[in-house]
Amino acid sequence: MHSNLALIKRYQEFLPVSDKTPIVSLGEGNTPLVAARNLPGALGYPQLSLSFKLEGLNPTGSFKDRGMTLAISKAVEARARAVICASTGNTSASAAAFATKAGLTCYVLLPAGHVALGKLAQAILYGARVIALAGNFDVALDMVRALADENNLTVVNSINPFRLEGQKTAAFEVVEQLGRAPDYLFIPVGNAGNISAYWRGFKTYKEARRADSTPKMFGFEAEGSAAMVRGQPIANPETIASAIRIGNPASWQEAARAAQESNGKIDSVSDQEILEAYALLAKHEGIFCEPSSAASLAGLIKHLKLGTVIKDATITCVLTGNGLKDPNTALELVKADLSPVAPDPSKLKEVMQL
Amino acid sequence: MHSNLALIKRYQEFLPVSDKTPIVSLGEGNTPLVAARNLPGALGYPQLSLSFKLEGLNPTGSFKDRGMTLAISKAVEARARAVICASTGNTSASAAAFATKAGLTCYVLLPAGHVALGKLAQAILYGARVIALAGNFDVALDMVRALADENNLTVVNSINPFRLEGQKTAAFEVVEQLGRAPDYLFIPVGNAGNISAYWRGFKTYKEARRADSTPKMFGFEAEGSAAMVRGQPIANPETIASAIRIGNPASWQEAARAAQESNGKIDSVSDQEILEAYALLAKHEGIFCEPSSAASLAGLIKHLKLGTVIKDATITCVLTGNGLKDPNTALELVKADLSPVAPDPSKLKEVMQL
Numbered sequence: 001m002h003s004n005l006a007l008i009k010r011y012q013e014f015l016p017v018s019d020k021t022p023i024v025s026l027g028e029g030n031t032p033l034v035a036a037r038n039l040p041g042a043l044g045y046p047q048l049s050l051s052f053k054l055e056g057l058n059p060t061g062s063f064k065d066r067g068m069t070l071a072i073s074k075a076v077e078a079r080a081r082a083v084i085c086a087s088t089g090n091t092s093a094s095a096a097a098f099a100t101k102a103g104l105t106c107y108v109l110l111p112a113g114h115v116a117l118g119k120l121a122q123a124i125l126y127g128a129r130v131i132a133l134a135g136n137f138d139v140a141l142d143m144v145r146a147l148a149d150e151n152n153l154t155v156v157n158s159i160n161p162f163r164l165e166g167q168k169t170a171a172f173e174v175v176e177q178l179g180r181a182p183d184y185l186f187i188p189v190g191n192a193g194n195i196s197a198y199w200r201g202f203k204t205y206k207e208a209r210r211a212d213s214t215p216k217m218f219g220f221e222a223e224g225s226a227a228m229v230r231g232q233p234i235a236n237p238e239t240i241a242s243a244i245r246i247g248n249p250a251s252w253q254e255a256a257r258a259a260q261e262s263n264g265k266i267d268s269v270s271d272q273e274i275l276e277a278y279a280l281l282a283k284h285e286g287i288f289c290e291p292s293s294a295a296s297l298a299g300l301i302k303h304l305k306l307g308t309v310i311k312d313a314t315i316t317c318v319l320t321g322n323g324l325k326d327p328n329t330a331l332e333l334v335k336a337d338l339s340p341v342a343p344d345p346s347k348l349k350e351v352m353q354l
Numbered sequence: 355m356h357s358n359l360a361l362i363k364r365y366q367e368f369l370p371v372s373d374k375t376p377i378v379s380l381g382e383g384n385t386p387l388v389a390a391r392n393l394p395g396a397l398g399y400p401q402l403s404l405s406f407k408l409e410g411l412n413p414t415g416s417f418k419d420r421g422m423t424l425a426i427s428k429a430v431e432a433r434a435r436a437v438i439c440a441s442t443g444n445t446s447a448s449a450a451a452f453a454t455k456a457g458l459t460c461y462v463l464l465p466a467g468h469v470a471l472g473k474l475a476q477a478i479l480y481g482a483r484v485i486a487l488a489g490n491f492d493v494a495l496d497m498v499r500a501l502a503d504e505n506n507l508t509v510v511n512s513i514n515p516f517r518l519e520g521q522k523t524a525a526f527e528v529v530e531q532l533g534r535a536p537d538y539l540f541i542p543v544g545n546a547g548n549i550s551a552y553w554r555g556f557k558t559y560k561e562a563r564r565a566d567s568t569p570k571m572f573g574f575e576a577e578g579s580a581a582m583v584r585g586q587p588i589a590n591p592e593t594i595a596s597a598i599r600i601g602n603p604a605s606w607q608e609a610a611r612a613a614q615e616s617n618g619k620i621d622s623v624s625d626q627e628i629l630e631a632y633a634l635l636a637k638h639e640g641i642f643c644e645p646s647s648a649a650s651l652a653g654l655i656k657h658l659k660l661g662t663v664i665k666d667a668t669i670t671c672v673l674t675g676n677g678l679k680d681p682n683t684a685l686e687l688v689k690a691d692l693s694p695v696a697p698d699p700s701k702l703k704e705v706m707q708l
Contacts, residue, residue, distance in 0.1 A: 020420060027411070033358055038457065054381055059388075097642070099639060122684065125637070125642060125687065130690050131706065135697045147703065238620055282481070284454070288479060289477050322475070324678035324679060325678060327476075331475045340487060343487055
């Protein structure tokens with residue numbers, strides 16, 4: 001039978017809510033975990049037990065919805081005047097959607113330029129007040145903090161403590177869907193909140209005896225914004241992976257601890273490696289994710305080659321966003337001759353090489 | 355706890371499969387049914403119990419995945435050489451993804467022009483062989499039929515009998531999620547397969563005593579391609595709702611019967627009504643669907659005004675596709691001043707009218 005409970009209700013015992021918290025839900029969470037069918041063989045590791053957590057199938061197209069349902073519900077409970085965030089895209093879409101559902105105004109400050117078309121259209125259509133800022137993500141975040149304090153606005157960036165609490169539910173689902181914790185979790189790292197949240201979730205489930213183990217956490221920044229790998233913030237991060245183009249991760253310390261405590265690693269992958277993994281997912285597994293999401297698979301491929309990973313391990317790659325968020329990257333990557341062909345079967349047979 | 359079963363496995367007893375059918379799954383189905391929070395009041399019908407079935411959260415972004423998992427699984431079982439379809443977009447994306455997962459070549463014939471960006475990028479990235487045809491959808495379908503017969507290709511358009519069988523599972527889920535069948539189902543009508551499939555599903559669940567009743571089926575064509583409403587095929591259908599721009603529906607007869615048997619109706623809505631409903635969904639409920647999908651809500655609004663619908667009825671509107679499939683429509687609809695603002699709190703406060 002079919003559960004239609006809001007994410008917060010399903011995992012209420014592990015979340016900072018009471019029965020009085022007004023739940024704002026858009027059908028978030030409960031995303032598929034899909035077993036790889038072709039990639040392990042194609043990569044030369046046929047014994048891998050590999051699965052993908054499709055977070056792009058959340059209502060606004062990214063994992064952000066898991067944290068946002070909680071952040072907005074708590075903002076309503078606290079009688080916030082409005083909500084505000086700085087965003088490169090996915091956060092703004094999610095914040096705008098949940099705020100709209102709750103009847104709250106959502107202000108979005110975004111760095112001018114560098115924003116994927118689908119994401120911006122989404123937030124504006126949901127009714128967000130979008131303001132372009134002459135500055136990068138970090139400057140936008142500073143402005144958000146300054147404005148929120150004196151105007152009773154709730155900040156819904158990942159510095160909002162409820163965001164990560166909501167996001168940890170993805171780890172719960174992975175354990176339930178696999179029937180165990182994976183040996184390794186591979187995940188993109190941008191603001192570093194999501195890897196931190198998954199680690200909380202896996203630890204929580206082990207403590208609650210819902211899992212016997214926790215995975216090694218392997219997080220991957222894009223090379224051009226790999227602040228944690230380099231050990232210092234990056235003033236002008238550059239990568240095609242716009243959703244993880246962040247030069248000073250808000251959850252840096254917690255993410256570093258997650259990698260350390262779990263015997264994992266924070267590493268980086270190049271734009272080229274990300275784009276290759278992105279294309280491999282579509283071509284071998286029929287999965288269309290955001291370019292940034294493919295940093296997890298790119299990282300796995302890198303570490304398979306390095307010999308870090310046991311060859312028959314159980315591995316989950318988190319795919320954080322929907323490929324439809326960024327159709328241009330797909331179109332730039334593919335070649336197709338779309339000149340019209342006459343509607344004639346024998347002519348078509350020739351074109352199709354049948 | 356969390357079910358991670360493939361759609362076919364979950365509803366195996368109601369589907370034409372055996373234990374030997376090789377199941378090809380991408381995590382389809384199990385989509386949210388979300389209760390409206392703001393729209394009933396905003397429309398002036400606060401007593402309506404209204405919900406939305408978010409079929410855009412399927413793996414390739416549309417309801418087509420429900421039928422395609424079955425069509426491709428059966429094609430593999432029948433040892434097809436490859437699969438082929440004519441498509442305005444969503445079908446091609448779905449067919450390409452499932453074929454890729456199965457290791458089959460997918461040929462897509464599409465009418466040159468009039469194709470939404472995200473949809474085309476998707477099919478090509480999944481590895482489909484896309485061929486643009488000088489002709490409309492109906493001509494493309496003729497070519498598909500001609501080529502399939504003599505080349506052992508499986509046609510995966512909705513004339514494939516397994517497609518509608520798979521799609522009927524959405525009705526099963528609606529019943530389970532509501533705890534009953536709705537009084538009315540509102541749904542877009544293009545090729546007329548989906549309304550036919552839902553009706554099969556509701557009837558099946560009533561016969562199996564999993565529901566006490568069946569809903570009245572209200573299907574909506576776009577005015578510019580309203581063949582069923584006009585009572586004759588339309589040679590050159592025109593509507594902004596590209597996913598239902600079909601002049602000669604393949605499932606015309608079955609859809610007409612569904613409306614008749616259920617005391618429902620096949621009706622039409624204008625492009626203007628569709629776009630208004632599309633914007634209302636985003637602005638009041640935080641739902642971003644394909645423009646075509648909003649034909650269901652546009653139809654409901656039309657019939658609320660006509661007085662056809664009981665004011666405290668339980669109503670489900672099917673939203674067939676993801677709004678991210680067509681970001682341009684969103685951008686054309688919204689206005690936003692995105693000229694960069696200086697990063698100065700007092701300046702921002704002024705812009706934000708705080």
